Amino acid sequence: xxxxxxxxxxxxxxxxxxxxxxxxxxxxxxxxxxxxxxxxxxxxxxxxxxxxxxxxxxxxxxxxxxxxxxxxxxxxxxxxxxxxxxxxxxxxxxxxxxxxxxxxxxxxxxxxxxxxxxxxxxxxxxxxxxxxxxxxxxxxxxxxxxxxxxxxxxxxxxxxxxxxxxxxxxxxxxxxxxxxxxxxxxxxx
DNA sequence: GCTGCGATTATC
DNA sequence: ATAATCGCAGCG
Numbered sequence: 625x626x627x628x629x630x631x632x633x634x635x636x637x638x639x640x641x642x643x644x645x646x647x648x649x650x651x652x653x654x655x656x657x658x659x660x661x662x663x664x665x666x667x668x669x670x671x672x673x674x675x676x677x678x679x680x681x682x683x684x685x686x687x688x689x690x691x692x693x694x695x696x697x698x699x700x701x702x703x704x705x706x707x708x709x710x711x712x713x714x715x716x717x718x719x720x721x722x723x724x725x726x727x728x729x730x731x732x733x734x735x736x737x738x739x740x741x742x743x744x745x746x747x748x749x750x751x752x753x754x755x756x757x758x759x760x761x762x763x764x765x766x767x768x769x770x771x772x773x774x775x776x777x778x779x780x781x782x783x784x785x786x787x788x789x790x791x792x793x794x795x796x797x798x799x800x801x802x803x804x805x806x807x808x809x810x811x812x813x
Numbered sequence: 814g815c816t817g818c819g820a821t822t823a824t825c
Numbered sequence: 826a827t828a829a830t831c832g833c834a835g836c837g
Contacts, residue, residue: 661820670820679834699831701821718820756821766832797820 627780632689632773636662636708636715639689641811643706643717643780645787651777652727653762655752656785659721659812661795663705665714668809670801673714684770686714692778694759694769701756702765706773706780720796721753721812724761735761787813 627646632639640662648655665673665685672695673682684693685707693705693716705716724731732740735757736747752761759765773779792808799805 663820672820677834681833695820696832697819698821698829699819700829703820705820720820750822754821760822795820800819 625782626774627782629688629690629774631780632706632708633710634689634708636664636717637809639706639708640717640809641790643719644790644811644813645785647725647781647783647785648719648722649777649779649781650762650764652730654725654727655722655758655762656725657719657721657780658723659719659810661718661720661811662708662809663716663718664809667804668801668807669804670795670798670807671714671804676714678714682714685716686712687770690773692768692771692773694764694766696766697756702759703755704759704764704768718755719758720755720810722758724752731761734763789813 640660643657643660646657648657663671665671668674673685681695684691687707688711689708691707693707694702696702705718707716709715729740732743752758771778791812793810794808795810
Protein backbone atom coordinates (compact mmCIF):
# COMPACT_ATOMS: atom_id res chain seq x y z
CA UNK A 625 0.00 0.00 0.00
CA UNK A 626 1.09 3.55 -0.72
CA UNK A 627 2.60 5.43 2.21
CA UNK A 628 0.47 8.40 3.24
CA UNK A 629 1.40 11.89 4.33
CA UNK A 630 1.37 10.93 8.01
CA UNK A 631 4.32 8.57 7.38
CA UNK A 632 6.53 11.47 6.31
CA UNK A 633 5.47 14.01 8.92
CA UNK A 634 7.45 12.35 11.69
CA UNK A 635 10.91 12.34 13.18
CA UNK A 636 13.44 12.27 10.32
CA UNK A 637 15.68 9.62 11.90
CA UNK A 638 12.66 7.35 12.29
CA UNK A 639 11.48 7.91 8.73
CA UNK A 640 15.00 7.28 7.39
CA UNK A 641 15.03 3.87 9.08
CA UNK A 642 11.46 2.92 8.22
CA UNK A 643 12.02 3.72 4.54
CA UNK A 644 14.44 0.77 4.40
CA UNK A 645 12.80 -2.16 2.65
CA UNK A 646 10.03 0.02 1.20
CA UNK A 647 9.49 0.27 -2.56
CA UNK A 648 10.07 3.53 -4.40
CA UNK A 649 7.76 3.74 -7.42
CA UNK A 650 8.59 6.16 -10.25
CA UNK A 651 6.55 5.78 -13.43
CA UNK A 652 7.34 2.25 -14.71
CA UNK A 653 10.12 1.64 -12.19
CA UNK A 654 10.03 -0.05 -8.80
CA UNK A 655 13.12 -0.21 -6.60
CA UNK A 656 13.57 -1.37 -3.03
CA UNK A 657 15.25 1.15 -0.74
CA UNK A 658 18.36 -0.34 0.86
CA UNK A 659 20.29 2.64 2.22
CA UNK A 660 19.30 6.10 3.46
CA UNK A 661 20.80 9.13 5.18
CA UNK A 662 18.98 11.65 7.37
CA UNK A 663 19.55 15.41 7.12
CA UNK A 664 18.07 17.72 9.76
CA UNK A 665 18.60 21.39 8.92
CA UNK A 666 18.14 22.73 12.43
CA UNK A 667 21.16 20.97 13.93
CA UNK A 668 23.05 19.50 10.99
CA UNK A 669 25.97 21.31 9.36
CA UNK A 670 25.92 18.76 6.54
CA UNK A 671 22.40 19.75 5.48
CA UNK A 672 21.92 22.18 2.59
CA UNK A 673 19.44 24.11 4.71
CA UNK A 674 21.53 24.24 7.89
CA UNK A 675 20.69 27.32 9.93
CA UNK A 676 17.31 27.67 8.19
CA UNK A 677 19.13 28.77 5.06
CA UNK A 678 16.27 29.19 2.65
CA UNK A 679 17.52 29.58 -0.92
CA UNK A 680 16.14 28.83 -4.35
CA UNK A 681 17.71 25.39 -4.11
CA UNK A 682 16.65 24.48 -0.58
CA UNK A 683 13.11 25.87 -0.55
CA UNK A 684 11.53 22.46 -1.15
CA UNK A 685 13.21 21.09 1.97
CA UNK A 686 11.18 23.47 4.11
CA UNK A 687 7.90 22.06 2.93
CA UNK A 688 5.76 19.71 4.93
CA UNK A 689 6.97 16.10 4.66
CA UNK A 690 6.01 14.15 1.56
CA UNK A 691 7.71 15.96 -1.32
CA UNK A 692 10.74 14.98 -3.39
CA UNK A 693 13.83 17.21 -3.12
CA UNK A 694 16.06 16.70 -6.15
CA UNK A 695 19.32 18.60 -6.52
CA UNK A 696 22.29 18.52 -8.86
CA UNK A 697 25.69 17.78 -7.36
CA UNK A 698 29.17 18.23 -8.87
CA UNK A 699 27.61 19.62 -12.02
CA UNK A 700 26.70 16.18 -13.32
CA UNK A 701 24.65 14.03 -10.95
CA UNK A 702 21.20 14.30 -9.45
CA UNK A 703 20.34 13.09 -5.94
CA UNK A 704 16.89 12.39 -4.56
CA UNK A 705 15.63 13.12 -1.08
CA UNK A 706 12.29 12.67 0.62
CA UNK A 707 11.27 15.72 2.63
CA UNK A 708 10.24 14.87 6.20
CA UNK A 709 8.71 16.54 9.24
CA UNK A 710 6.56 19.64 9.57
CA UNK A 711 6.55 22.65 7.29
CA UNK A 712 9.48 24.96 8.01
CA UNK A 713 11.57 22.21 9.57
CA UNK A 714 14.01 21.73 6.71
CA UNK A 715 14.75 18.04 6.97
CA UNK A 716 14.79 15.07 4.65
CA UNK A 717 16.14 11.65 3.77
CA UNK A 718 18.65 11.01 0.99
CA UNK A 719 18.06 7.76 -0.91
CA UNK A 720 21.51 6.24 -1.44
CA UNK A 721 21.21 2.62 -2.52
CA UNK A 722 18.33 0.74 -4.10
CA UNK A 723 17.64 -2.66 -5.58
CA UNK A 724 15.72 -2.64 -8.90
CA UNK A 725 12.66 -4.91 -8.90
CA UNK A 726 11.18 -4.45 -12.38
CA UNK A 727 11.95 -2.95 -15.79
CA UNK A 728 15.64 -3.92 -15.69
CA UNK A 729 16.05 -3.54 -19.45
CA UNK A 730 15.21 0.15 -19.39
CA UNK A 731 17.38 0.72 -16.32
CA UNK A 732 20.47 -0.68 -18.08
CA UNK A 733 19.85 1.58 -21.07
CA UNK A 734 19.35 4.65 -18.88
CA UNK A 735 22.40 3.90 -16.76
CA UNK A 736 24.94 2.58 -19.29
CA UNK A 737 23.32 3.00 -22.69
CA UNK A 738 23.60 -0.74 -23.30
CA UNK A 739 21.25 -3.68 -23.30
CA UNK A 740 21.02 -5.76 -20.18
CA UNK A 741 22.33 -8.86 -21.95
CA UNK A 742 25.81 -7.49 -22.60
CA UNK A 743 26.35 -5.90 -19.17
CA UNK A 744 29.36 -7.24 -17.30
CA UNK A 745 29.50 -8.31 -13.68
CA UNK A 746 30.98 -5.00 -12.54
CA UNK A 747 28.21 -3.05 -14.23
CA UNK A 748 25.53 -5.23 -12.69
CA UNK A 749 27.04 -4.92 -9.22
CA UNK A 750 27.23 -1.12 -9.44
CA UNK A 751 23.92 -0.55 -11.20
CA UNK A 752 22.04 1.46 -8.56
CA UNK A 753 24.26 1.50 -5.44
CA UNK A 754 24.58 5.26 -5.10
CA UNK A 755 22.36 8.36 -5.02
CA UNK A 756 23.52 9.62 -8.42
CA UNK A 757 23.24 6.15 -9.92
CA UNK A 758 19.65 5.86 -8.74
CA UNK A 759 18.61 9.07 -10.47
CA UNK A 760 20.48 8.20 -13.67
CA UNK A 761 18.93 4.73 -13.76
CA UNK A 762 15.37 5.95 -13.31
CA UNK A 763 15.83 9.19 -15.27
CA UNK A 764 15.03 11.31 -12.24
CA UNK A 765 16.13 14.91 -12.87
CA UNK A 766 15.50 18.43 -11.69
CA UNK A 767 12.11 18.28 -13.40
CA UNK A 768 10.99 16.11 -10.48
CA UNK A 769 12.10 18.55 -7.78
CA UNK A 770 9.20 19.42 -5.49
CA UNK A 771 6.98 16.66 -6.82
CA UNK A 772 4.54 15.16 -4.31
CA UNK A 773 5.14 11.62 -3.11
CA UNK A 774 1.39 11.08 -2.86
CA UNK A 775 1.01 11.41 -6.62
CA UNK A 776 0.31 8.89 -9.36
CA UNK A 777 3.80 8.52 -10.82
CA UNK A 778 5.97 9.01 -7.74
CA UNK A 779 5.40 7.45 -4.35
CA UNK A 780 6.69 4.90 -1.85
CA UNK A 781 4.78 1.75 -1.03
CA UNK A 782 4.94 -0.93 1.64
CA UNK A 783 4.75 -4.37 0.03
CA UNK A 784 5.14 -6.23 3.31
CA UNK A 785 8.89 -6.80 3.03
CA UNK A 786 10.56 -6.94 6.44
CA UNK A 787 14.08 -5.73 7.18
CA UNK A 788 15.66 -7.82 9.91
CA UNK A 789 18.59 -5.71 11.12
CA UNK A 790 19.34 -2.04 10.42
CA UNK A 791 23.01 -1.10 10.31
CA UNK A 792 23.97 2.44 11.34
CA UNK A 793 27.05 4.49 10.45
CA UNK A 794 28.47 7.91 9.63
CA UNK A 795 27.21 9.62 6.51
CA UNK A 796 29.26 9.66 3.31
CA UNK A 797 31.25 12.61 1.88
CA UNK A 798 30.38 15.23 4.48
CA UNK A 799 33.83 15.62 6.09
CA UNK A 800 33.40 19.40 6.05
CA UNK A 801 30.44 19.24 8.45
CA UNK A 802 32.50 19.37 11.68
CA UNK A 803 30.70 17.64 14.57
CA UNK A 804 27.83 16.59 12.30
CA UNK A 805 30.28 14.46 10.32
CA UNK A 806 30.23 12.02 13.26
CA UNK A 807 26.44 11.71 13.50
CA UNK A 808 25.49 8.12 12.72
CA UNK A 809 22.58 9.03 10.49
CA UNK A 810 23.26 6.58 7.68
CA UNK A 811 21.09 3.50 7.70
CA UNK A 812 21.28 0.35 5.58
CA UNK A 813 20.70 -3.36 5.67
C1' DG B 814 29.55 39.87 -12.93
C1' DC B 815 33.01 36.71 -10.72
C1' DT B 816 34.64 32.93 -7.90
C1' DG B 817 34.67 28.55 -5.55
C1' DC B 818 32.80 24.40 -4.45
C1' DG B 819 29.82 20.22 -3.65
C1' DA B 820 24.82 14.85 0.33
C1' DT B 821 29.18 11.70 -6.69
C1' DT B 822 31.11 8.66 -9.93
C1' DA B 823 34.50 6.43 -12.79
C1' DT B 824 38.94 5.57 -13.51
C1' DC B 825 44.07 5.75 -12.34
C1' DA C 826 43.95 9.70 -5.35
C1' DT C 827 41.86 12.65 -8.77
C1' DA C 828 39.40 14.63 -12.88
C1' DA C 829 34.97 15.72 -14.71
C1' DT C 830 31.58 19.73 -14.81
C1' DC C 831 27.94 23.45 -13.65
C1' DG C 832 24.18 25.61 -10.83
C1' DC C 833 24.09 28.62 -7.42
C1' DA C 834 25.38 30.96 -3.15
C1' DG C 835 28.15 34.64 -1.51
C1' DC C 836 30.24 38.76 -2.25
C1' DG C 837 30.04 43.55 -2.78
